Every structure is written in structure tokens, then in C-alpha cells.
Amino acid sequence: MPGYFPKGMGWPKIAKTTPGLIRATVYKHLHRYMPSINQAIISQLQTLDFKDGECNVGCFDLAYSIVARSGSFALVGSRLSRNEEYLKAVKDHILGMIVTTRVQFLVPDCLKPYIGGLIGRLATLGTSWDMHTSRKIMLKHFDARAAEYHAEIFSGNRSSKSNLDESDNPVEIFRWLYESSVLRERWTYAEVIGEMLLLQFAFIYTTSYGLYGALAELARRPEYIAPLREEIDLNFSRMGPTVPACDGMVLMDSFLKECQRLHPPSALSAHRVCISDLKLSNGITLKQGSHVAVPSGIIQRSSEHYTNPDAFDGFRFVKRAAGGAKDSRLVDLSPDYLVFGMGAHACPGRWMASALMKLAFAHILNQYDILLPNSTSLPLTGSLSFEEFYVPNFGLRIAVRRR
Numbered sequence: 001m002p003g004y005f006p007k008g009m010g011w012p013k014i015a016k017t018t019p020g021l022i023r024a025t026v027y028k029h030l031h032r033y034m035p036s037i038n039q040a041i042i043s044q045l046q047t048l049d050f051k052d053g054e055c056n057v058g059c060f061d062l063a064y065s066i067v068a069r070s071g072s073f074a075l076v077g078s079r080l081s082r083n084e085e086y087l088k089a090v091k092d093h094i095l096g097m098i099v100t101t102r103v104q105f106l107v108p109d110c111l112k113p114y115i116g117g118l119i120g121r122l123a124t125l126g127t128s129w130d131m132h133t134s135r136k137i138m139l140k141h142f143d144a145r146a147a148e149y150h151a152e153i154f155s156g157n158r159s160s161k162s163n164l165d166e167s168d169n170p171v172e173i174f175r176w177l178y179e180s181s182v183l184r185e186r187w188t189y190a191e192v193i194g195e196m197l198l199l200q201f202a203f204i205y206t207t208s209y210g211l212y213g214a215l216a217e218l219a220r221r222p223e224y225i226a227p228l229r230e231e232i233d234l235n236f237s238r239m240g241p242t243v244p245a246c247d248g249m250v251l252m253d254s255f256l257k258e259c260q261r262l263h264p265p266s267a268l269s270a271h272r273v274c275i276s277d278l279k280l281s282n283g284i285t286l287k288q289g290s291h292v293a294v295p296s297g298i299i300q301r302s303s304e305h306y307t308n309p310d311a312f313d314g315f316r317f318v319k320r321a322a323g324g325a326k327d328s329r330l331v332d333l334s335p336d337y338l339v340f341g342m343g344a345h346a347c348p349g350r351w352m353a354s355a356l357m358k359l360a361f362a363h364i365l366n367q368y369d370i371l372l373p374n375s376t377s378l379p380l381t382g383s384l385s386f387e388e389f390y391v392p393n394f395g396l397r398i399a400v401r402r403r
């Protein structure tokens with residue numbers, strides 16, 4: 001896939017630092033983020049518009065709005081995560097990027113340098129996913145926030161918020177990146193913004209897709225509701241909406257993992273580019289510059305790894321664990337489950353994604369019954385899907401009814 005990775009200079013320094021930053025923040029100090037993420041989920045659910053106790057809503061839109069609000073708390077802090085204009089711009093921009101990339105794939109490689117950008121721009125012009133409009137709005141908010149950080153840093157009133165270890169306050173990821181750019185001159189402001197846009201995609205779109213798949217499957221399979229609710233009640237009543245409570249919800253963990261096994265956001269995983277010729281143990285040599293990836297979508301539906309692989313079994317992974325299998329939690333990596341990749345570059349945000357999906361799922365199940373009004377037969381993947389990427393079916397709607 002030519003042009004997929006930057007040529008020549010390799011990845012910028014900032015992109016090499018971000019995985020470590022994610023591990024040091026939303027993994028190591030996940031508990032610090034939980035109260036605000038929980039509150040963000042509750043606030044988002046309060047915006048649902050009920051008529052006669054029922055609200056009919058786009059399944060992806062529900063998941064996307066919840067994750068955008070709660071994820072933005074970790075990325076840009078509490079004030080912006082409550083700003084509707086910013087949140088709308090984030091959501092529109094991510095979908096704009098997908099549509100633009102989708103359309104650019106249709107342009108022949110030889111014409112890409114000449115008309116690729118223009119075609120991309122035209123693809124979303126005049127729609128609510130207009131990338132340029134939403135990017136402008138987002139940049140306005142980023143600039144304002146950066147000016148606040150700047151003033152704090154140079155007024156001597158610097159709080160310890162950006163310190164990874166000493167404060168109880170969760171680290172705002174944008175703030176950490178910005179401070180590193182200003183104080184240590186490790187990268188430019190433009191690079192910080194570029195990395196934030198990538199992180200929004202890596203965090204918000206993928207996690208929303210996971211939650212979307214789980215909500216759609218649950219609406220189709222009401223028999224899972226009672227055992228899941230029982231488990232939520234038990235864990236929340238003992239520990240509240242905390243990391244240990246999320247860890248204790250093993251049925252939900254298995255249900256979410258089964259949904260991701262069957263509905264991953266991409267059919268390929270663990271993309272790598274050879275930086276030098278690489279001889280494999282079977283004698284094949286991959287030339288420098290070769291792009292390789294693992295066909296995770298096929299592996300996850302293979303009878304070599306899964307009994308009855310195309311059938312949905314929400315408790316498949318708890319049964320495996322009970323049978324002594326290791327690596328059966330949602331966040332575990334294994335060669336037969338590659339939704340979060342594999343090896344040194346496996347997703348460092350998976351603990352956050354797991355906790356966020358569980359909290360959101362728990363709140364929804366606690367408060368509502370979930371019904372599938374007339375979308376039973378609709379596929380989960382929509383017509384915008386392309387290459388290895390799955391894009392949601394925006395027409396799939398669910399009804400949530402107050403209990």
C-alpha cells in the first residue's frame with residue numbers, strides 16, 4: 001500500500017513518545033480518570049431525548065457521543081470535554097477523515113499527487129463531516145487551551161497537573177504534549193496538534209466502534225441482559241464505578257471481547273514496515289520497505305482457533321478461562337485475537353478502552369432496556385467500509401426504554 005507510511009525520515013519523535021505517554025497516564029493511573037469518565041458518561045446519557053419513556057437513537061451515534069465526551073476528558077481536560085461545539089467538531093472531523101480517506105482510495109495512484117487533496121476536500125464539502133470546517137473549530141479550541149497552559153507555565157503558577165507521578169489529578173494528554181514542546185523543545189506545536197488529531201482517532205473512533213458493536217449485539221440478544229445486569233449490580237454495589245469493579249465484571253468482559261472478535265474495526269492488524277531486509281524462519285526474505293500485516297479478521301473467525309467460529313457466544317471467553325486458558329481477558333493479547341495488535345506496539349490504550357466500554361455499558365444496562373426497533377437484519381458494517389477498514393452502519397438504530 002504505497003504512501004501509507006511516511007517515507008524516508010521514519011516516524012516523527014512525537015509519535016514514538018505517545019505510546020509511552022499513554023502507558024504512563026491512562027494505563028498506569030487509570031483509577032485517576034475513572035470518576036470524571038463516569039460522570040461524563042452519566043452526563044451524556046442525560047442528553048437523550050425521551051418520549052413516553054423511550055428514545056430511538058442511532059446506535060453508533062450513541063456510542064460515539066459517549067466515548068467522545070468521556071475520552072476528551074483524558075485528552076483535553078474537563079472544560080473542553082463539556083464544550084458541545086468542540087465535541088461536535090471532534091466527531092465530525094474523525095468521520096470526515098474516514099470519508100476523505102475512503103474517497104482518496106478511489107483515485108488512481110498516479111493521479112493522487114495532483115488531485116488527491118482536491119478530491120478529498122470535495123468529498124466532505126457541504127456535509128456535516130466537512131473536515132476543514134471542523135478542523136478550524138477544533139484548532140480554535142486547541143489554541144485557546146494552549147494559551148492557558150502557556151500563561152500558567154510562564155506565570156510561575158504551574159500546577160503539578162502535568163506531572164506523571166506526583167499529583168492525584170489525572171494528566172491532560174494535550175497539556176503534557178504541549179509542555180514538552182514548550183519547555184523541552186522536543187517537537188513543534190504543529191506536531192503536537194497532528195499527534196492530537198491522530199490520538200483522537202486512535203482513542204475515540206476505535207473505542208466507539210467497540211461499544212457500538214456491543215450495543216447492537218445486545219439489542220439482538222436480550223437473553224444476555226439478565227446475567228450482565230446481575231454482575232453489574234454486584235460489582236457496583238460493592239466497589240462503585242471503579243477499576244476493580246470493571247475488572248470484576250468478567251461476563252461483560254467476555255461479551256465485549258466476543259463482540260470485538262466478530263466485529264473488529266479493521267480486518268488487518270499489527271501493520272509493520274521492514275526497515276531492513278528481514279529473513280523469516282521459513283526462508284522467505286522480506287525486502288526493506290515491505291509493508292506487512294496480520295489478517296486478524298480471518299484468524300478471529302477461523303475454526304483452527306475457535307469452536308463454531310461464526311456463532312456468537314457472549315460467554316465464550318469466560319468458559320475458556322474456566323477451562324484454564326490464559327489470555328482470555330479483553331485486554332490480553334494472543335495470536336488468535338489481534339484486535340489490539342501484538343508485540344511491542346500493541347495498543348497501549350486498551351485498558352482505558354476496556355474500562356470506558358464497561359462503564360458505559362453498565363450505565364446503559366442499569367438504566368434502560370435496549371430494543372432493536374426495525375434493524376434486526378441490518379449488517380453492522382456500513383457501505384462506507386473500504387480496504388481493511390470497517391465503518392459502522394449509520395442506519396442501525398436502537399431504542400432505549402427507561403426501566
Ligand code: HEM
Pocket residue numbers: 018019022026202203204206207208210265269270271338339340341342343344345346347348349350352353
Ligand atoms: C477498542 C478500542 C481500541 C482498539 C480496537 C485499538 C486498536 C489498536 C491497534 C490494532 C493498534 C496497533 C497495534 C499493533 O500495531 O500491534 C493500536 C495502537 C495504538 N493505540 Fe489503540 N485501540 C483502541 C483504543 C485506544 C485508546 C483508548 C488509546 C489511547 C488512550 C489508544 C492509543 C493507541 C496508540 C498510541 C497506539 C500506537 C502504539 C504504538 O505504536 O506503539 N488506542 N490500537
